[in-house]
Amino acid sequence: MDKFKRLTDLVLNAMEDDVKWQKTWQSGLGLHRNWVTNRPYSGMNQITTMINAAIHGYTKPYWLTYKQVNDLGGSVKGQKATPALYFGVSKDKDDPEKSYKFAKLYNLFNIEQTGIDLPAVELRPTKLEKPYELADALNVKINSGSLNDPSYIPSIDVIKMPMPGQFISDDAHQSTFYHECIHSTGHSKRLNRPLLNMFGTEEYAKEELVAELGSIFLCADLGVKYDIQQHASYIRSWQKAIKSDSQYLLTAATAARKAHEYCISQLNLMKQQEAA
Numbered sequence: 001m002d003k004f005k006r007l008t009d010l011v012l013n014a015m016e017d018d019v020k021w022q023k024t025w026q027s028g029l030g031l032h033r034n035w036v037t038n039r040p041y042s043g044m045n046q047i048t049t050m051i052n053a054a055i056h057g058y059t060k061p062y063w064l065t066y067k068q069v070n071d072l073g074g075s076v077k078g079q080k081a082t083p084a085l086y087f088g089v090s091k092d093k094d095d096p097e098k099s100y101k102f103a104k105l106y107n108l109f110n111i112e113q114t115g116i117d118l119p120a121v122e123l124r125p126t127k128l129e130k131p132y133e134l135a136d137a138l139n140v141k142i143n144s145g146s147l148n149d150p151s152y153i154p155s156i157d158v159i160k161m162p163m164p165g166q167f168i169s170d171d172a173h174q175s176t177f178y179h180e181c182i183h184s185t186g187h188s189k190r191l192n193r194p195l196l197n198m199f200g201t202e203e204y205a206k207e208e209l210v211a212e213l214g215s216i217f218l219c220a221d222l223g224v225k226y227d228i229q230q231h232a233s234y235i236r237s238w239q240k241a242i243k244s245d246s247q248y249l250l251t252a253a254t255a256a257r258k259a260h261e262y263c264i265s266q267l268n269l270m271k272q273q274e275a276a
Contacts, residue, residue, distance in 0.1 A: 035062035035111050036072075045084045045108075052082045053110060059147065060118065062111040074114035081107035123165030131164050131173065134218075134263060137270040140184045150176050152183035154195040159184060171225040175215055178224070178263075182214030183207065185259040193255065206248060209235055213249075213256035218263060 031040035032049035041049055041063075049063055069076050083105050092098035111118060123146075132142045141158045148160040159180045167173040186193030186207065193210070197203035212235050219226040235249070 032061040032063060034068075035064050035116075036068050041084070043085075048084060049082060049108065049110075056110070058110040058112045060111050062118070063108040064111060064114060064116075066107055066109070069109055069114045069116070072114075072116050074116040076109045076113055079109060079113040081109055084108045123163055124167070124169075126164040126170055126173070128164050128170050128173065131170075131177065132161075134178065134181050134267055135159055135184075137266040138181060138184055138190070138263065140181070140187075150180055152180045152195075154183075154187055157184070157187055157189075169225075171219075174222075174224045175219055175226050178218040178222075179211045179215040181218070181263060182211040182256065182259045185214075185262050186210075191259060191262055193259075206252060209249060209252035210255045210259065213253050214259045214263075217256060217260035221260065221264060 032046055032053065033040040040046065049061070052058070053061070063082070064072070064074070066076065066081075084107070085103055086106055087101065087103050089099050089101055092100060132144070135142045141156075143158050143160045144163060145160075146163050146166060148162050150162065151160045152158070153160065159177070161173075161177055161180065164170060164173045167176070183195065185191045186195045193207065194203060195207060197207065216226055218224070
């Protein structure tokens with residue numbers, strides 16, 4: 001029996017287990033949030049902080065109130081605040097049995113305005129000597145940094161990755177990296193799959209299934225340990241988003257194998273050229 005069919009069958013069986021997907025890396029970014037409480041902002045405050053960070057070039061998603069800045073020994077002298085809304089509930093002074101909702105403005109400052117130093121991301125020691133070798137073979141650029149979340153950007157043909165030491169293991173890094181490599185095979189200069197689909201669409205979900213199955217195939221072929229339940233949980237979450245074809249996972253497996261074989265062929269070609 002074909003080993004990749006066995007892997008696909010294994011994923012289908014593992015999808016029946018109620019295991020929740022877990023992020024395997026610590027991230028330096030994410031939603032904009034209060035630096036002291038680590039609570040993400042919601043609604044308009046999330047949008048406002050994101051917009052102001054983009055306008056002023058802030059690279060950190062952390063914000064503080066004026067009091068929090070002072071309490072931590074920082075300073076915002078000469079800095080322009082970002083307005084935010086606080087929604088609360090208060091008791092009626094004349095009738096304690098009644099309450100009313102209110103909103104008031106308050107000021108936020110990005111941590112880069114305060115002189116407060118962020119602690120460095122603590123990196124786990126890694127034994128990976130060539131973590132991005134497959135990207136070299138595919139001729140796709142790598143942007144690796146502690147503030148990145150894993151992603152592939154088809155418009156500029158770049159894979160963004162956190163540092164290997166931010167992952168819980170080297171295998172977890174490679175597994176996630178292979179997922180992004182499979183995405184990159186869809187670029188028009190490689191296998192030409194449709195990639196410019198909006199998050200939440202069925203087409204986006206279908207590509208996620210291809211990338212995750214392709215990652216499993218690459219792990220199996222390149223000797224990287226993988227967590228089949230972790231992969232299956234991720235796949236299950238996207239399979240639920242596909243309403244038009246309940247059996248799309250089997251179609252995705254074919255596309256994933258084609259992408260996997262392309263990756264391996266390019267890797268072997270690069271090694272042959274290096275050995276010549």
